[in-house]
Amino acid sequence: MAPITNGRLIFKEIPSGYPVPGKTTVYDKSSTIDLENAPLKGSILVKTLVLSVDPYLRGKMRAAERESYTPPFFIDEPLYNYGVGKVVRSENPAFHAGDHVYGMLDFAEYFIPKDITKLKVIVRPESTLPYSVYVGAAGMPGQTSYYGWKEYAKPKAGETIFVSTAAGPVGSLVVQLAKQDGLKVIASAGSDEKVKFCKEIGADVAFNYKTTNTAEVLAKEGPINIYWDNVGGPTLEAAIGNSALHGRIIICGFITQYNDEEPYGIKTMRNVLANRLSINGLLVFDHQERYLDEFYEVIPKKLASGEFKYTEDITRGLEKGGEAILEVQKGVNTAKKIIVVADD
Amino acid sequence: MAPITNGRLIFKEIPSGYPVPGKTTVYDKSSTIDLENAPLKGSILVKTLVLSVDPYLRGKMRAAERESYTPPFFIDEPLYNYGVGKVVRSENPAFHAGDHVYGMLDFAEYFIPKDITKLKVIVRPESTLPYSVYVGAAGMPGQTSYYGWKEYAKPKAGETIFVSTAAGPVGSLVVQLAKQDGLKVIASAGSDEKVKFCKEIGADVAFNYKTTNTAEVLAKEGPINIYWDNVGGPTLEAAIGNSALHGRIIICGFITQYNDEEPYGIKTMRNVLANRLSINGLLVFDHQERYLDEFYEVIPKKLASGEFKYTEDITRGLEKGGEAILEVQKGVNTAKKIIVVADD
Known part of the structure; x- marks a missing residue:
């Protein structure tokens, strides 16, 4: 199969105030990927389904030398954040084609994670809960x-x-x-x-x-x-x-x-x-180790049953990612902001 | 014995900035007390030896209706704070003439506490530690x-x-x-x-x-x-x-x-x-109940042995009390400020 375009949202420039779409972040279509043959080197190939847009992303849009609680984005590299993707191919025994994974995903239609430990397979007994919720109320x-x-x-x-x-x-x-x-x-x-x-x-x-x-x-x-x-x-x-x-x-x-x-x-x-x-x-x-298992035990069930409610504000298409980020910074989003990059 | 003058430092007026001696607080000599015959009504008669001057006293010099963590002083009444006194007479079996007591004392040469529960007899196995330290490092x-x-x-x-x-x-x-x-x-x-x-x-x-x-x-x-x-x-x-x-x-x-x-x-x-x-x-x-006994067990010993050091800045005479308070508010005192009202 011939290589296909792999759209990515690139961190281009450190903003001084609000992050400006097309300036701070740029949607880039110059990269391609061969889904069948791209070398995985023991990793997996992920198709990105949903990405979370969170207020804290602004803090990552800073000069690399300024310390903060979260590492900065790299100029000319894709942004990254929590998301859910689907495994296309795997060279790692913990992941199989068709698995849904949750964790740190690049703002890219497809990507091959360097650090696979930041992803985990979603076990979803509450099968009525959409995957998008796993970056929101269940994420x-x-x-x-x-x-x-x-x-x-x-x-x-x-x-x-x-x-x-x-x-x-x-x-x-x-x-x-x-x-x-x-x-x-x-x-x-x-x-x-x-x-x-x-x-x-x-x-x-x-x-x-x-x-x-x-x-x-x-x-x-x-x-x-x-x-x-x-x-x-x-x-x-x-x-x-x-x-x-x-x-x-x-x-x-x-x-x-x-x-x-x-x-x-x-x-x-x-x-x-x-x-x-x-x-x-x-x-x-800081508190993952202590509470993560308990969280997955308690909260997704309450969300799936409707006992706990949630709302989402969905932006479709990674090319609109810069606008989605700005909306969250300005607080004009109507609920938890999600970018749907591709359907399942 | 005829009544004698009982000097008192009175809270006269709420200050707007620093408390002004002679205005915010006034030393009053108009009151007398008969040491032998003043009725105790089940309480004790205390001769004040030392009084502590602390920064927090400023917070008590406020309008009664303004809430804070410590009750306000009453206008035209003596100030009060931690101090050490000597029991002159007692109608309470827990106190005996000659006992030294620690607790809330009026800024008065003599006084008969209404609430005796705020005083306790000092047990002082570390007999080298001066009583004044019991309103400072040991208080x-x-x-x-x-x-x-x-x-x-x-x-x-x-x-x-x-x-x-x-x-x-x-x-x-x-x-x-x-x-x-x-x-x-x-x-x-x-x-x-x-x-x-x-x-x-x-x-x-x-x-x-x-x-x-x-x-x-x-x-x-x-x-x-x-x-x-x-x-x-x-x-x-x-x-x-x-x-x-x-x-x-x-x-x-x-x-x-x-x-x-x-x-x-x-x-x-x-x-x-x-x-x-x-x-x-x-x-x-907030923490007395949990740590008070432990404190008295640990700290006075270390102070008496010289392992822990302390300093004092002594003002002699209750009539200089207003100045002592102001010094602490301005931070011009050289160490823990004590008013020595009378010698033991």
């Missing part, structure tokens, strides 16, 4: 919620939690975990449609932070015992300021600050002392 | 250090800690606990004399924050694994910004901000996520 974002909840939330029935970006894949699972544990949930999101979804999944109070003042809502509905922070900035400031005695704050994202050059100054830190708050930064990778 | 400040170290520091030998106000009663014990556990200690203090004391108690790096840039020291000597914060403000900002992966920050005081109306905005909170920091507010009272 890294869902794991983030689950691990943080287990490790830092210390929830008690009757307490009050505030969740920012509560309609997103991380926040919406936190809302549902909190309701399951008997908490009052205050949820904020960036559109009326997202606010509606927050209420559908059980939030007691849900508001559009673009039209409603967060600090006022917290002053009225709080004080809060737990704050799940996905945004940083003034929202974090308001949450710290409205935290109750021995409140817990889980900092899981800083989306409002990823694209700002000048960081926002938090003026309410004195309440950390006054109310003896506990603030913890959360990164999913 | 509440020392307990603060010990509890925070046990509960939140999670020290590992070879790690680096930064301690602010490291020559103070809390900081200096933290420095010594850290050295005992094999850490590299960076210490900051507000005078060259204090810096010298930091070095004497083992700090590897000690600097005067008034003449040396804290952020520069931390960038050079860090990153830091633990930060013991007594000050808040730009120092806290620098410490968060220079914290290592999984760093621990213990917020134990906010002295730079107690007298400011406009709080400082901390711009480095993103590092809480990037390096998954853990920040905890520490108040000594």
Whole structure:
């Protein structure tokens, strides 16, 4: 079989603010691949089906010498992130043609992973759950919620939690975990449609932070015992300021600050002392070993049965990947953003 | 015996910035007490020997309706704080004339406590340790250090800690606990004399924050694994910004901000996520139950033997109490500030 075009989304240039499609990232069709004969060298050939688009990708679009919690993308190489693919060919006994794999995938229609340990075969007894969910509520974002909840939330029935970006894949699972544990949930999101979804999944109070003042809502509905922070900035400031005695704050994202050059100054830190708050930064990778098996045991079943709800916002075609990334950075996506690269 | 004058330091007025002696606090000689006949109603009559002057007292000089972690002082009533007194008379079987008691004492030469449960008789097998130390390194400040170290520091030998106000009663014990556990200690203090004391108690790096840039020291000597914060403000900002992966920050005081109306905005909170920091507010009272007996078992011995060092800055006479309080707020005291009200 003759080589075919292998579309790829390339990291071209470090952005100074928002990542610009066609400039920061460029869709490239110059590469080809021979599906039957491309040498695998003990690896596998993967056909990419779905790719996750997450806020944290912005942090990887930086100069290689600047340290952060996640390695940077390489200029002129494809982006990569969590995804689900299908094995086309395999030279590794752990993988077979037709298997579905989850893990770090290149933003490419096809690719041969150098590090195969970052992929695992999806075992899917919950066969009604679409593969796309394995990069969302049943994937890294869902794991983030689950691990943080287990490790830092210390929830008690009757307490009050505030969740920012509560309609997103991380926040919406936190809302549902909190309701399951008997908490009052205050949820904020960036559109009326997202606010509606927050209420559908059980939030007691849900508001559009673009039209409603967060600090006022917290002053009225709080004080809060737990704050799940996905945004940083003034929202974090308001949450710290409205935290109750021995409140817990889980900092899981800083989306409002990823694209700002000048960081926002938090003026309410004195309440950390006054109310003896506990603030913890959360990164999913730190807690995989402890909770990953438990997560796969518990969460996909609840998602497949409908007990836990999720939503997706799908972009079709890798060539639209740059736009999908920008939408997530600007928060104009309507739900967990997925790029469907190819059908199963 | 005829009634004698009972000098008292009265809380007269809520200050807007620093507490002004003669205005915020007034030394009052209008009250008298009859030492032999004053009715005790089941309580005891205490002669005040020493009183502790602590930074947190500023927080009690506020409007009664403003909530905080410690109750406010009452206008026209004496201030109160930790101290050591001698029992003159007792109608309570747990106390005897001649006993030395530790606990919450009025800023008065003599007083009859309403709530006797806040006092305990000092058992002092380490008879070389002066009573004044029981309001310092062997009292509440020392307990603060010990509890925070046990509960939140999670020290590992070879790690680096930064301690602010490291020559103070809390900081200096933290420095010594850290050295005992094999850490590299960076210490900051507000005078060259204090810096010298930091070095004497083992700090590897000690600097005067008034003449040396804290952020520069931390960038050079860090990153830091633990930060013991007594000050808040730009120092806290620098410490968060220079914290290592999984760093621990213990917020134990906010002295730079107690007298400011406009709080400082901390711009480095993103590092809480990037390096998954853990920040905890520490108040000594939260941990009494768990660690108090252990503290008295461990620390006074080490102080009496000279293994752990301490310093004191003594003001003689309750009439100078207002000045002593102001010195501590301004940080011009040279060590743990004690008011000696009367000799034993």
